[in-house]
Amino acid sequence: MLNLYKAKKGRGLCVVSVPDIDLLQNLGLREGTNISVKNRYALGGPVLLRVEKSFSVAIGKDIATQISVKETNK
């Protein structure tokens, strides 16, 4: 298990836990969601995720560090 902000770019990831933020849940970032990190931005910028290979979401650093993920083989 590792925190999303530190996850490697391009690897298949599976969400283990997310903070209790409605908007995250509503966007479909929940336990078990498959994601991958597309970009990470310097100077405390956000991470850009591809969710379920269907859409992209940018998540601010403060939230990304609270999301834990694990690597999948996909």
Add this chain to the structure above:
Amino acid sequence: MRRRILLMGNPNVGKSIFFTELTGIHAMSANYTGTTVSFMEGKITVGGEEYTLIDVPGTYSMTPTSEAEAVAEKFMQEGAAAVICVLDASNLERNLKLAMEMMQYNIPMVFTLNMMDVAERHGVLIDVKLLEEQLNAPVIKSVAVKGKGLEELITRLEILLKNKTGCGRTCEGCPWAAAKEICTQVRTVKPQNPGFLDKLGDAMLNPFPGLPIAVFVLALLVGVVVFGGRGLRMPLIMLTDGLVVPFFRQVIMGVFSFFTDVENMGGFTNILLEILIGEYGIFVISFQWIIALILPYVFAFYVGITFLEDSGYLPRLSVLFDNIMRKLGVQGGSLIHVFLALGCAVPAILGSRTATTKKERIMIVTIVCFAIPCISQVGALIALLSAFSWWMTPAMVLFAMFMFTTVAFIANKVIKGKVDPLILEIPNLLLPNPKTYFRKLAIRMKHFVKDAEFPMLIAVFIAAILAGTGIITIIAQNAVVQNIVSGWLGMPQEAVVALILGIVRREMSVAPLIALDLTYLQVFVAGVVSLLYLPCLSVFGVVAKEFKTRVAVIIFLGTIFTAIFVGGVVNQIARLFM
């Protein structure tokens, strides 16, 4: 409520396009979330009966997370004859989850799988028949921007309203589980190689080459405004100065000479003549300022910004610059509002309803009111500055960015509360649909003329009367005014007209200066004062309505003070070196 039909769905799925196509009333749309923050309504006829169609702001769920989303929940609570639920075909699962939640309200629903073209390009295939069975409600395919699927939607809606059934299936368990289950059944995805737009969209998001692309796009936008505006101005100046103004002068002089002896007329008729056709006469400046000065720049700006909006580029800028914006106390998503404010502050202040915290919203409004000029004013400023030297405009842009940073920095310290980290969905990069693009451009120009014309005419009228009657000289010679205008700001006496008219509309704080004989320093100081001077009366109206009158008054006094203070500081410092 029984005569209402609601258009609902996730943000940025195309609800406003449906609304425009179905009612003929134009609802603003763009390729990013949160374009509709308030609802719009219009009439549609289904099966010979008239209904009110309501374009409801997009929402991700029935438990709202912002002011704009709360509107959606309220409409479902109040009930309706039917709901048209617009689904983004390429994001089915998340869209169905909202659908599941909406079905709990027991209102007949018809579903439309919109943006089918984008979904198909990405290799997404959906079994519509099976989806209808699963949802127990009619489902159609559509591409709203191209007008595809609209007739079928109306037909299915008619059947739905006649039978008053089909409130969908009742959702068991968690809406996500149900959405996922349906999704796996009806959808097959064949991964496709990304097309050019997908690759470009991704490249724009990568810090490299995304940042160089951002610099290029912004420079291009400035170029379109500066050179496009100037290009359009030239023929318009020729038209107004060569034809329109002399025509009115001739006509008015003709009418006057019919009644009096123009050569030896008395004081009153002279004043009247000045007001109508003198240097600041109504028939002179209303053409010279409104048509030949402001309109070309406004048009050029909307040509550029409308393209950016509909392409989905602005959210990409928000992501790239989120880190810098955060240091200034707002999140990257607010950059979209700042861009809107460059057009006009009013829609930007309304649009800031999508902000997730109170502080975020107040920060946006403060930045917009104190540091972001509107395009009419920018146009007038460019005309003033570029007549002097090519470097004046870039220098003013740098100064504006400096002020933007300073205002945000101070506001961040003063305003209490917290700002949520960015959570922003990035839409697919699209080539704007020509029909939607030109319709939007036309509607924006129409709105500009409609909303701006009256206040501008009032300003012109005040200018004409102040100048024609000589009241302006009396005000300008007042000791206090003289100290501020001539002493502190180092401007000529006549500049007081600009300060008075600037209260009515922003570009009027610049327009009167163009004809004056100013030095480099005076032009720059005038630019600084105008940049920071108070936003127009419409902005106070909207601020007072969205917040409290007190906030509007604070902004009114605050902007006058900062404009004169900073302008004077620039003047005094520059004088030390001259």
